Amino acid sequence: MNTCKSLITLLLAATTAMAQPEPDMDDSGCVDLFDVALFQEQFGTIEIPGIARCDFQADGHCDLLDHTSLVSVLRGPICECAVDAECADSYPCTMDDCYAGTCRHASNDSVCGGLDDTDADCERGYCDVTGCVTVPEPVGSPCDDGVDCTTASECTRDLENQPHCGATAYDDSRCGNQNDGDADCTQELCGGLGCFEYPEPVGSPCDDGVDCTTASECIRDLENQPYCGATAYDDSRCGNQNDSDADCMEGLCGGAGCFEIPEPVGAPCDEGNAEDGDGDCTKNACMSGACGLLNEPDGSPCEDGIACTASDYCAGGQCAAGIYIDAACPNQDHCDDDCIQYYCEPGQGCVQGVEFEFAPCRSLFCDLNGLYSACNVTGGCECRSQPAPDFGCPP
Numbered sequence: 001m002n003t004c005k006s007l008i009t010l011l012l013a014a015t016t017a018m019a020q021p022e023p024d025m026d027d028s029g030c031v032d033l034f035d036v037a038l039f040q041e042q043f044g045t046i047e048i049p050g051i052a053r054c055d056f057q058a059d060g061h062c063d064l065l066d067h068t069s070l071v072s073v074l075r076g077p078i079c080e081c082a083v084d085a086e087c088a089d090s091y092p093c094t095m096d097d098c099y100a101g102t103c104r105h106a107s108n109d110s111v112c113g114g115l116d117d118t119d120a121d122c123e124r125g126y127c128d129v130t131g132c133v134t135v136p137e138p139v140g141s142p143c144d145d146g147v148d149c150t151t152a153s154e155c156t157r158d159l160e161n162q163p164h165c166g167a168t169a170y171d172d173s174r175c176g177n178q179n180d181g182d183a184d185c186t187q188e189l190c191g192g193l194g195c196f197e198y199p200e201p202v203g204s205p206c207d208d209g210v211d212c213t214t215a216s217e218c219i220r221d222l223e224n225q226p227y228c229g230a231t232a233y234d235d236s237r238c239g240n241q242n243d244s245d246a247d248c249m250e251g252l253c254g255g256a257g258c259f260e261i262p263e264p265v266g267a268p269c270d271e272g273n274a275e276d277g278d279g280d281c282t283k284n285a286c287m288s289g290a291c292g293l294l295n296e297p298d299g300s301p302c303e304d305g306i307a308c309t310a311s312d313y314c315a316g317g318q319c320a321a322g323i324y325i326d327a328a329c330p331n332q333d334h335c336d337d338d339c340i341q342y343y344c345e346p347g348q349g350c351v352q353g354v355e356f357e358f359a360p361c362r363s364l365f366c367d368l369n370g371l372y373s374a375c376n377v378t379g380g381c382e383c384r385s386q387p388a389p390d391f392g393c394p395p
Helices: 002-017 033-043 064-073 364-368
Strands: 094-099 102-107 123-128 131-136 150-157 163-170 186-191 194-199 213-220 226-233 249-254 257-262 282-287 290-295 313-315 318-320 340-345 349-354 372-375 381-384
Touching: 102 123, 163 186, 226 249, 364 372, 364 381
Parallel strands: none
Antiparallel strands: 094 102, 123 131, 150 163, 186 194, 213 226, 249 257, 282 290, 313 318, 340 349, 372 381
16 A cells, blocks of 8 residues: 555656646547557656556557556546557457547448358348348349359248249250250259259150161150150161071061061071972971971872872872873773783872783784784783674774
């Protein structure tokens, strides 16, 4: 207590010895550190033990104790501040400064982010007495939804009344893969979240990429997924048609391209070394995808190669004679001089036989002896006492 009174007495004595200074030396309206500095500069520093010297020009401030002590020498109200640093508050969004001894705290909305800058969150930030706060942008305010394929967007509200940036105009061409007749039957459209794939309408033209199809369109599979399906096929583009070749396989066109199936049983084929079946009871025909010999139907006409048969027919793959015609064989005249006759025999054709017994024949010996001549069972001409039966032969 005695020390404090001594200091005050010393200060009062010093100020009394000098001209009494005005309390507000810088005309700020109050006594602050600037006044202290001016006081020291004009009247000299008052050295007080334990109190640092106030050198405003050197370090930009005076020690608080020094300030309090020296201000107590001067008369007048003490200023709230002398430098900006003394006005700093705890809110990052205020611009704090010292003006005429009073702290000012101006709001700085720019540090709060989310200003009316057409960003995607549709919220605007501003600074109030509590710090940074955000409020929704007005509905219809322009914004940027960040989606490449949209051409216009504005602030709106979702079902929970929360602000968000929603597209109002779309450009599908920015998504590529439009309805261009490709094989996947999907087109890319633009939505609020960006490009997405959407099935092309059923019946839309498309290209299935299959060489043997001549027309295709978009359809749906059993799971209702889009795909390009053929509607017209050209089997001739697959080659290997039903062309009587040896492999007995036929090329057809399907949705996945050309494929082979066995030709029908009985379809003609050509092994390259088989007969063509003319006059035969077998034919080259396909059987289970291979070329082989197939029997003609029983009863089919054929030619057994025997001149004296007629109406030949197929039976079990073999040609059988229909009827035998002896008249088709040579030497059928019963009135000739010999006793030889040709007959048509099964499987042999015309074979030599003997004339009927008693058929007329000519024997010079019989004639000279006044006898009749006739054929015997062995085919010889012999003499007989009785004339041969009348076969209508000329005398």
